[in-house]
Amino acid sequence: MGRQQAQGRPHVRSLDIRSGDTVVVISGAERGKRGVVQRTFSAQRRIVVAGINIRKRHQRSGEQRGGTTALQGGIIDFPAPFSYSNVQLICSRCDQPTRLGRRLEGDHYVPFCKRCGEAYLRAPRA
Numbered sequence: 001m002g003r004q005q006a007q008g009r010p011h012v013r014s015l016d017i018r019s020g021d022t023v024v025v026i027s028g029a030e031r032g033k034r035g036v037v038q039r040t041f042s043a044q045r046r047i048v049v050a051g052i053n054i055r056k057r058h059q060r061s062g063e064q065r066g067g068t069t070a071l072q073g074g075i076i077d078f079p080a081p082f083s084y085s086n087v088q089l090i091c092s093r094c095d096q097p098t099r100l101g102r103r104l105e106g107d108h109y110v111p112f113c114k115r116c117g118e119a120y121l122r123a124p125r126a
């Protein structure tokens, strides 16, 4: 009761980013690059973004992994998970790095861009 919460408490960003969203890298060697989120691991606060943080995996010829068969073997490029805190969401309306707020529209909350104020719309999941 009456405990101060604001001070000394690290700011925790909620996981506003979902697969299919476009993000921009805001730190590290790939700063400024954009990509589409492929997967999120909210528990680990890590994400996989297409074309970002590419790692190489050595694969033997004929080896099966993830339902695909490497015909020739060799080295396969794939995007590795990295910290969620290294990216920022790109607004689908104003095309700028932003954060999402929530506001009540009708009887449910919808995310909106804090930069342009437009509702942030996601394509329905396939």
Ligand SMILES: [Zn+2]
Pocket: 091, 092, 093, 094, 095, 096, 098, 113, 114, 115, 116, 117, 118
């Ligand atoms: Zn916007």
